[in-house]
Amino acid sequence: MSETAFAQTFLASLESRPVRLSADHFEDPKTFPPRPPYIIPRMSKAMSKPNGVAPGSERSITVTLKSLRNPPLSIKLTSQPLDTSILDIKNNIQKQTRIPAAKTKLLHNKKPIPDSKILKEILGETDTSIEFTVMVIGGAAAIPPKEPEAAPEAQPTGAHALETEEFWSDLKGFLMQRLKDEAEAENLSSLFKSSWQSNRANP
DSSP, X not given: OOHHHHHHHHHHHHHTSOOOOOTTOOOOGGGSOOOOOOOOOOOSSOOOOOXXXXXXXXXXXXXXXXXXXXXXXXXXXXXXXXXXXHHHHHHHHHHHHOOOGGGEEEEETTEEOOTTOBHHHHSOSSOOEEEEEEEETTGGGGSOOOOOXXXXXXXXXXXXXXXXXXXXXXXXXXXXXXXXXXXXXXXXHHHHXXXXXXXXXXX
16 A cells, blocks of 8 residues: 555544544534433431430430339339340349349230330330330249348457557558658558557567
8 A cells, every 4th residue: 555545544543533622622512402401309208307315315314114913013213215225124123022024024015025126116105104014924933032131240349449450550651641751651551550460469
């Protein structure tokens, strides 16, 4: 192929390509072909309105717990948050009555409620109180006997207190607090202790 024929073929191939526009090219919008406006389809479900409740000011719930059977119960829990679970309520019953949470069931409208449910899932939009029926499995026999409180251990007094290490440790701490000198406090407490031991050995 001669150079002339090659040049003609190359120029013909360039003519079929689009013209490259400069970076500052401007096209008049009036010259654009008219297009019909695009209308967004209507939503099938309306968007939920934002909650106007400020953080920390959500409604609190009063929970009433009643049982007419053995053992009879009547408990009121006030200011309970909406995310309080049924298990939390059962633990509150255990604290007040010693009835194990595993031995209680809560019923609402005569239907048992699982432990994982929270108050928000049971209440209406504007409810501020709710009542549950408490069913105790095994009745009063399910309540463990109250453990007797352990009597506080008697601390040695008088001359017997001098025989305990706690006394000399407290004495050293007192001296160190007053003298602001740990070495001097250690020296004096040892001196007092050795003097007491010597006096005790040779009355």
